[in-house]
Amino acid sequence: MIDNKVEAGPNTPSAPASVKQLTVVPLRHPGRWVMAGLILVLLALVGRAFLAADIDYGVVIKYLTVGGILEGVRNTLVLLLLSMALGLVLGVLTAVMRQSPNPVLRSVGGGYVWLFRGTPLLVQLLIWFNLSIIFETFAIPGLFSIPMNTLMTPFVAALLGLGINEGAYISEIVRGGILSVDHGQREAASAIGMSRAKTMRRIVLPQALRVIIPPLGNEFIACLKFTSLAYTISYSELLHSANKIYTANFKVIELLFTVAIWYIALTTVFSILQQFLEDRLNRGVPGTRPSFWRRLRQNLALRRTA
Numbered sequence: 001m002i003d004n005k006v007e008a009g010p011n012t013p014s015a016p017a018s019v020k021q022l023t024v025v026p027l028r029h030p031g032r033w034v035m036a037g038l039i040l041v042l043l044a045l046v047g048r049a050f051l052a053a054d055i056d057y058g059v060v061i062k063y064l065t066v067g068g069i070l071e072g073v074r075n076t077l078v079l080l081l082l083s084m085a086l087g088l089v090l091g092v093l094t095a096v097m098r099q100s101p102n103p104v105l106r107s108v109g110g111g112y113v114w115l116f117r118g119t120p121l122l123v124q125l126l127i128w129f130n131l132s133i134i135f136e137t138f139a140i141p142g143l144f145s146i147p148m149n150t151l152m153t154p155f156v157a158a159l160l161g162l163g164i165n166e167g168a169y170i171s172e173i174v175r176g177g178i179l180s181v182d183h184g185q186r187e188a189a190s191a192i193g194m195s196r197a198k199t200m201r202r203i204v205l206p207q208a209l210r211v212i213i214p215p216l217g218n219e220f221i222a223c224l225k226f227t228s229l230a231y232t233i234s235y236s237e238l239l240h241s242a243n244k245i246y247t248a249n250f251k252v253i254e255l256l257f258t259v260a261i262w263y264i265a266l267t268t269v270f271s272i273l274q275q276f277l278e279d280r281l282n283r284g285v286p287g288t289r290p291s292f293w294r295r296l297r298q299n300l301a302l303r304r305t306a
Helices: 030-052 057-065 067-098 103-117 121-129 154-180 183-191 196-233 238-249 252-281 292-305
Strands: 137-140 144-147
Touching: 057 067, 057 252, 067 103, 067 154, 067 196, 067 238, 067 252, 103 154, 121 154, 121 196, 154 196, 183 196, 196 238, 196 252, 238 252
Parallel strands: none
Antiparallel strands: 137 144
């Protein structure tokens, strides 16, 4: 065995004294400290302004659990869940239609996305709510007929407006997930005799879920905040419920803060649920960094077994 170690001898050159006394000085970033100081000063000024303002923060806390606000929260959640369910069904169907070899299906899917992504959601809600101007009745010949004013309640108008609008955006999310799956897997499924529908249902969509869930979770939270637009058509969601209260007691900013706290709380809960779902779908996938909640669960499990 050859030993590559070199023994220090009398003729071995030693490091200069200046090198031996060299001190490593960390790189300083004065700009960061200046920026941090400016941000702290700005936050202090904003906080001072809120504290000095004529705001009764006791009212903000008090109205968090008042019956009218809780009813508004319940109506908001009902509208959110039903709208997202409708949007998810429409989005998946439209995404599949846009991947179809049938030009009619592709055109219909593309036209739906073009129309509802191209018009503001608020305008769509107002059109649905005033649909009786165009159609006086909704009828199925030989079965039943109902006046459109009776059918198109604020809830139905809000549900259709939000759900159909979300379907256009969700279809693009689902289509991106479908395109992320390698085309060779579809060819392999076709080679063993699987139909297009079965291939999409059993092979493509399950793999596309990992790509679909993060932007879909973001769209879910966006839809939660879009429910506040139903206030314009008199649906009793959270903002509309607060409006009825502060119209009577003139505590406008306090009730708006109450509404903001509820939206932040709901958004936080749904964000945590999204992280749990992403962790479950990413189990066993190499190179995936676990979320904060997954690391927390793992640390708690290790402490219990220690």
